[in-house]
Amino acid sequence: MARCGTRSTRCCGPLSASVAESAVEQAGEAFRALRRGITRSRGFSLHVCTCDAPASRDQFIANLAASMPAVSVHRVDLAYTDVDLLDAVAKVLADASPGPVMVVGSEDVLADGAQAPHFLSSLNLRRVEWPARIRYPVVFWVPRRLLGILTSGAPDFFDWRSDTIEFPEIGTGEALSFAPRDWKFGVDPRFSGQEREERLRELKARIAASGGADDENLLRHRSDWWDEIAELELVRNR
Numbered sequence: 001m002a003r004c005g006t007r008s009t010r011c012c013g014p015l016s017a018s019v020a021e022s023a024v025e026q027a028g029e030a031f032r033a034l035r036r037g038i039t040r041s042r043g044f045s046l047h048v049c050t051c052d053a054p055a056s057r058d059q060f061i062a063n064l065a066a067s068m069p070a071v072s073v074h075r076v077d078l079a080y081t082d083v084d085l086l087d088a089v090a091k092v093l094a095d096a097s098p099g100p101v102m103v104v105g106s107e108d109v110l111a112d113g114a115q116a117p118h119f120l121s122s123l124n125l126r127r128v129e130w131p132a133r134i135r136y137p138v139v140f141w142v143p144r145r146l147l148g149i150l151t152s153g154a155p156d157f158f159d160w161r162s163d164t165i166e167f168p169e170i171g172t173g174e175a176l177s178f179a180p181r182d183w184k185f186g187v188d189p190r191f192s193g194q195e196r197e198e199r200l201r202e203l204k205a206r207i208a209a210s211g212g213a214d215d216e217n218l219l220r221h222r223s224d225w226w227d228e229i230a231e232l233e234l235v236r237n238r
Contacts, residue, residue, distance in 0.1 A: 023168045030167045031060060034139065035067060037163055038100050039198060044131040046160040048151070050144040051167040054104075057141050060167060061102050066205040072097040078105035078119075085119070086126050090133050100137040106150060107143050120153035127157045200232050 030049075037047055051057040065073040074092045081088045089101050110116045130138075142150055144166070151158045203225045210218055 023170045026168045027060075027170055030165050031063065033163070033165050035064060035202070037165075038064075038137045038139070039068070041100075041137045041162075043136075044134045044160075045137045045162050046130075046158070047137060047139045047162055048147070048158070048164045049139055049141050049167060050147055050164070051141055052143050052145075052169055056167070056170060057104065061104075061141075063206070063209060064102075066209045067202040069201060069205060072099035074099060074101045076101055076103050078103065079108040080105070084122050084126070086122075086129060086133065089138060093134065093136065098136055100139060101134075102139050102141060104141045106140065107146055110146055110149055110153075116153070120150075123154035123157035127160070130157075130160065196232055196235065200229060200236075203229050203232075 034047060034049060037045065049057075049060075051060065061073065061075065065071075074096065076085070076088050076092055078085065083091075085103065089103070092101060093099075109119050140150070147164070151161075207222055207225055210222060213219065213222075
């Protein structure tokens with residue numbers, strides 16, 4: 001059921017320009033895969049994202065929220081909750097506008113020898129309650145080294161998993177930049193009208209989030225995004 005997203009690029013020394021750009025492009029592919037999974041979800045769905053750098057993870061989550069301005073993206077930090085995860089997620093959705101929920105902090109729970117078994121057992125035992133109580137996507141963010149521990153510790157719960165997406169290791173600043181579109185010339189003909197509108201909102205949110213940046217690579221991407229916006233607007237007005 002699980003499928004891999006992108007693979008991280010590791011290097012002992014400083015990243016070359018080409019390798020660094022490749023990692024940014026991989027991050028863009030992973031980002032689009034996650035966003036696509038969330039926007040296409042109807043009701044509860046479970047996604048797992050691996051990311052080893054908390055700062056980059058937080059930037060990816062911020063970018064996700066910016067790319068979906070009409071949706072409330074929520075966050076539950078396991079390091080700061082002492083209640084069952086299902087109850088914590090349900091409370092977040094009850095107290096605010098509903099939307100996808102990002103679950104972070106699993107590394108803190110799994111590092112606690114007393115808390116980890118109870119946490120994993122609870123995920124398994126309450127598996128059947130999730131679709132009934134949670135009608136929105138849930139995304140687990142976890143360091144790559146803990147993915148096996150998490151999924152093998154609660155195999156029944158993670159049977160709900162729609163996909164596993166790997167975010168590569170990139171700098172925090174680079175997380176503002178994403179890969180160029182897959183379709184190189186004109187508007188992707190595979191897009192429906194709704195998908196074109198979603199793409200427009202996503203591109204405009206990316207440009208707004210990267211305002212004031214002077215990084216050459218990011219500026220190049222901004223130029224590509226503006227070009228794509230112009231093409232999408234042209235198709236919209238035909």
